[in-house]
Amino acid sequence: MLRLGSLEDAAHAIRVMQVRGAPLIGATAAYGVALGLADDASDARLAQAIETLAATRPTAVNLHWALARMQRVLQQVPQGRTALATRRDMAWNEARAIATEDKAANAAIGQHGLSLLRAKRRGDRPINVMTHCNAGRLATVEHGTALAPVYAAHAAGLPVHVWVSETRPRNQGLLTAWELAEAGVPHTLIADNAAGLLMMQGKVDLVIVGADRIAANGDTANKVGTYLKALAARAHGVPFYVAAPLSTIDFTCASGAAIPIEERAAEELGAGDVPVVNPAFDVTPADLISGIISERGIAAAGALGQWQS
Amino acid sequence: MLRLGSLEDAAHAIRVMQVRGAPLIGATAAYGVALGLADDASDARLAQAIETLAATRPTAVNLHWALARMQRVLQQVPQGRTALATRRDMAWNEARAIATEDKAANAAIGQHGLSLLRAKRRGDRPINVMTHCNAGRLATVEHGTALAPVYAAHAAGLPVHVWVSETRPRNQGLLTAWELAEAGVPHTLIADNAAGLLMMQGKVDLVIVGADRIAANGDTANKVGTYLKALAARAHGVPFYVAAPLSTIDFTCASGAAIPIEERAAEELGAGDVPVVNPAFDVTPADLISGIISERGIAAAGALGQWQS
Numbered sequence: 066m067l068r069l070g071s072l073e074d075a076a077h078a079i080r081v082m083q084v085r086g087a088p089l090i091g092a093t094a095a096y097g098v099a100l101g102l103a104d105d106a107s108d109a110r111l112a113q114a115i116e117t118l119a120a121t122r123p124t125a126v127n128l129h130w131a132l133a134r135m136q137r138v139l140q141q142v143p144q145g146r147t148a149l150a151t152r153r154d155m156a157w158n159e160a161r162a163i164a165t166e167d168k169a170a171n172a173a174i175g176q177h178g179l180s181l182l183r184a185k186r187r188g189d190r191p192i193n194v195m196t197h198c199n200a201g202r203l204a205t206v207e208h209g210t211a212l213a214p215v216y217a218a219h220a221a222g223l224p225v226h227v228w229v230s231e232t233r234p235r236n237q238g239l240l241t242a243w244e245l246a247e248a249g250v251p252h253t254l255i256a257d258n259a260a261g262l263l264m265m266q267g268k269v270d271l272v273i274v275g276a277d278r279i280a281a282n283g284d285t286a287n288k289v290g291t292y293l294k295a296l297a298a299r300a301h302g303v304p305f306y307v308a309a310p311l312s313t314i315d316f317t318c319a320s321g322a323a324i325p326i327e328e329r330a331a332e333e334l335g336a337g338d339v340p341v342v343n344p345a346f347d348v349t350p351a352d353l354i355s356g357i358i359s360e361r362g363i364a365a366a367g368a369l370g371q372w373q374s
Numbered sequence: 375m376l377r378l379g380s381l382e383d384a385a386h387a388i389r390v391m392q393v394r395g396a397p398l399i400g401a402t403a404a405y406g407v408a409l410g411l412a413d414d415a416s417d418a419r420l421a422q423a424i425e426t427l428a429a430t431r432p433t434a435v436n437l438h439w440a441l442a443r444m445q446r447v448l449q450q451v452p453q454g455r456t457a458l459a460t461r462r463d464m465a466w467n468e469a470r471a472i473a474t475e476d477k478a479a480n481a482a483i484g485q486h487g488l489s490l491l492r493a494k495r496r497g498d499r500p501i502n503v504m505t506h507c508n509a510g511r512l513a514t515v516e517h518g519t520a521l522a523p524v525y526a527a528h529a530a531g532l533p534v535h536v537w538v539s540e541t542r543p544r545n546q547g548l549l550t551a552w553e554l555a556e557a558g559v560p561h562t563l564i565a566d567n568a569a570g571l572l573m574m575q576g577k578v579d580l581v582i583v584g585a586d587r588i589a590a591n592g593d594t595a596n597k598v599g600t601y602l603k604a605l606a607a608r609a610h611g612v613p614f615y616v617a618a619p620l621s622t623i624d625f626t627c628a629s630g631a632a633i634p635i636e637e638r639a640a641e642e643l644g645a646g647d648v649p650v651v652n653p654a655f656d657v658t659p660a661d662l663i664s665g666i667i668s669e670r671g672i673a674a675a676g677a678l679g680q681w682q683s
Binding site for chain 1: 540541542543548551555560561562563564565566567568569570571572574597598599601602605606609635643645648649650651652653655656657
């Protein structure tokens, strides 16, 4: 159990990935702003808190979405002794709202995605879902994104089995395996490299992954390795879905080419002095994506404009 | 330094992957037969030695090719005290011949592949080769297969840089990084998951991998994860070559579907009690392969019949 007691705690937790997963990063950043205003709720302190948190990680847009939302709400408060106390309360309320909305969005994603799993049911054979990284309860406030439909299916009594890829270099697949085991959902861990063979062998009914940022045209940045799974899914006619709340869609970003890809430390590969390149994300082009599952329903990746409000 | 002093040593070394790489497995098996005949060169002992070695690993066809060659040569010797001593000598000679021919084949592969690298030269920019697993000096008797053209280019003074994928779960990429460092060839280690992004970014000029078994139609079994790289290469117009001696082509195997895929122990993923599926190889369809580089030259994957003799 990790308790974050200050702005600095929150920023550190995001930077070193004690907290990860786009939706959870967003909610943590919102609470980080509230924590940052504890002793000083001035405009200057608010701006500094937002700047500190915004600099932690570049790719997940939920971070910037949550900070922009906090700023929009909190900048409306005028200066003054009482006003600053009010700003503190408003910050906690807004952070709580972000967290509560994330739970609700993910629950809705679960129900929308459930229809896709139901459609894949063939007799008593388990529905084989492949995922990548961890887009489950440990990556969100509750339910998960990619795993929300899996949990919904399990709760509905559908037989479901999840192929969990290791997700090098940080091995977030082990988080997915852990939370699926806790929930009693059958699953099997594989090396990331095995995804293509399993699809070739007909052992995957659909792929569902989360997202760190979805561009306006549907191109999707997600944990590095996602793109390779999308290519294999296309080669074998396996549907490939991205599950994410609307807060992950960046309508200001025209296409995947404009999404910044975080380069992380060589140490993550644990190979001593060997030269390393370690991008944390890759971009899956919209045309490889069967659909985006959000709290609003399921849309073609090329038709996200319907959700812009 | 590992010294193999008996048939059992040789079989163990292949089984637990102290020795790996299809060509080196073949040569080691040949020497294993010779070692197995040290005290008893009878037909029964020969049959038992071949059976023991054949059972070590299923996918690399060089193992079976080398054992069949040893059997074909050694079964010609009639029984009798002197004859059995002759058989022992013949076994050592044949094993040495297999090793020597492997060196020569790989040197030729290096020269044929060099032409492909030369064609990718653009000014002073290094030629960026991506490989997978280890198909270098550590996987063969000498030179390597996939890395032979890289070493040939380096020796010829061409600027070359190798993208080395980690190759989970056994991390043979570290072997590749080690031997490239020893040879002074610039290289960068990546997570297997990063291969698609690098190709999307235009950072890969060509992919060269080795093979464990090539079917008559050109479908190629190689270290698991190879197929995902081939899919990404196709998506981005990056040439994808397989380098292997003729001993890796199994003309009795019509297509990739007939190649046995070894399933290895769950422990290789190091995830404790988590259920695991761990295939060691996958199959890249011939239509994703730009060409096969052997000691005879470069052929389209669908036109290997020209090399059948």
